[in-house]
Amino acid sequence: MPGDGGAAEIDRLRASVRILRIAAAVLALAVGVLLLAPERRAEPASEVVDVPARMRAIVAKHGPDANKADFFLETPALSVHLHLMGRRHHCPLHIHPRGHEATVIVEGTAEVRHVFGRDGGLERGTHTFREGDLVASPPGCAHAFTNVEADRVLGNLVFSSPAFDHNTYLASDDDARIGDAVPTTYSFGDEIAAFTKSTDEERRIPLGAMGGAMSLLLARGTVRLDPKGTGPSVLYVLSGSGTVEADRALGVGPKQLAIVRRRAPFTLRADSVLAALVWLE
Numbered sequence: 648m649p650g651d652g653g654a655a656e657i658d659r660l661r662a663s664v665r666i667l668r669i670a671a672a673v674l675a676l677a678v679g680v681l682l683l684a685p686e687r688r689a690e691p692a693s694e695v696v697d698v699p700a701r702m703r704a705i706v707a708k709h710g711p712d713a714n715k716a717d718f719f720l721e722t723p724a725l726s727v728h729l730h731l732m733g734r735r736h737h738c739p740l741h742i743h744p745r746g747h748e749a750t751v752i753v754e755g756t757a758e759v760r761h762v763f764g765r766d767g768g769l770e771r772g773t774h775t776f777r778e779g780d781l782v783a784s785p786p787g788c789a790h791a792f793t794n795v796e797a798d799r800v801l802g803n804l805v806f807s808s809p810a811f812d813h814n815t816y817l818a819s820d821d822d823a824r825i826g827d828a829v830p831t832t833y834s835f836g837d838e839i840a841a842f843t844k845s846t847d848e849e850r851r852i853p854l855g856a857m858g859g860a861m862s863l864l865l866a867r868g869t870v871r872l873d874p875k876g877t878g879p880s881v882l883y884v885l886s887g888s889g890t891v892e893a894d895r896a897l898g899v900g901p902k903q904l905a906i907v908r909r910r911a912p913f914t915l916r917a918d919s920v921l922a923a924l925v926w927l928e
Contacts, residue, residue, distance in 0.1 A: 693893040726810035741814040755801035762789040764827035783856035787826020887921030
């Protein structure tokens with residue numbers, strides 16, 4: 648029978664064995680997770696997303712009453728996603744406490760309600776927006792979206808900076824968290840028509856949306872685009888067609904989203920008159 652020293656040594660050995668067994672189990676679990684995890688596709692340096700085609704894919708899989716999001720770009724500085732709202736679907740009043748949001752109506756009709764502070768009180772307004780319109784909601788500005796059509800889905804392309812994380816829903820439209828930042832809305836028909844009649848090769852119109860980081864680009868011919876920072880560049884075509892030339896040449900057309908992930912100048916060659924919303928931060 649072992650003495651006290653021998654018994655203590657046996658206890659230490661048993662404890663070591665238990666620790667090794669636990670470590671082996673954890674390692675086996677980690678290896679299993681890695682083996683079962685889906686292979687992550689490397690993001691291309693540039694790509695073009697056909698937003699209406701992605702809408703149709705969602706409806707084909709989930710039906711016309713679906714309420715789904717499809718993310719195309721996620722970086723700390725910017726995310727871009729499709730929010731498909733089914734027939735008569737309503738997204739309740741909410742804010743983004745620290746994030747700018749700009750929403751382009753891709754297809755359908757949206758009724759948008761805004762609530763924001765002004766002159767010591769709250770201002771409320773509801774307006775209707777259609778294909779190609781842009782609705783910008785700065786941090787703290789409460790907003791709600793409704794698909795007013797009974798037989799058609801609503802497709803919203805949502806730009807968020809910083810990247811979208813969640814909606815902070817409000818129980819009432821006098822919530823103390825509602826801020827004083829004023830929403831801005833845009834319809835670009837007049838600007839596009841005026842440029843079409845002109846002989847200009849290019850116009851860039853800064854917008855208040857996204858803290859001033861977004862602009863309307865009107866072009867015919869070739870335009871050089873220079874990113875300002877380290878993040879991706881994004882171009883959403885409102886009308887017209889052309890070619891984005893970055894690491895490769897990619898054709899773009901109406902309602903398509905071009906994403907250039909590398910930080911380097913690139914060119915846009917418009918086939919005729921092209922109008923696009925551009926983020927170059």
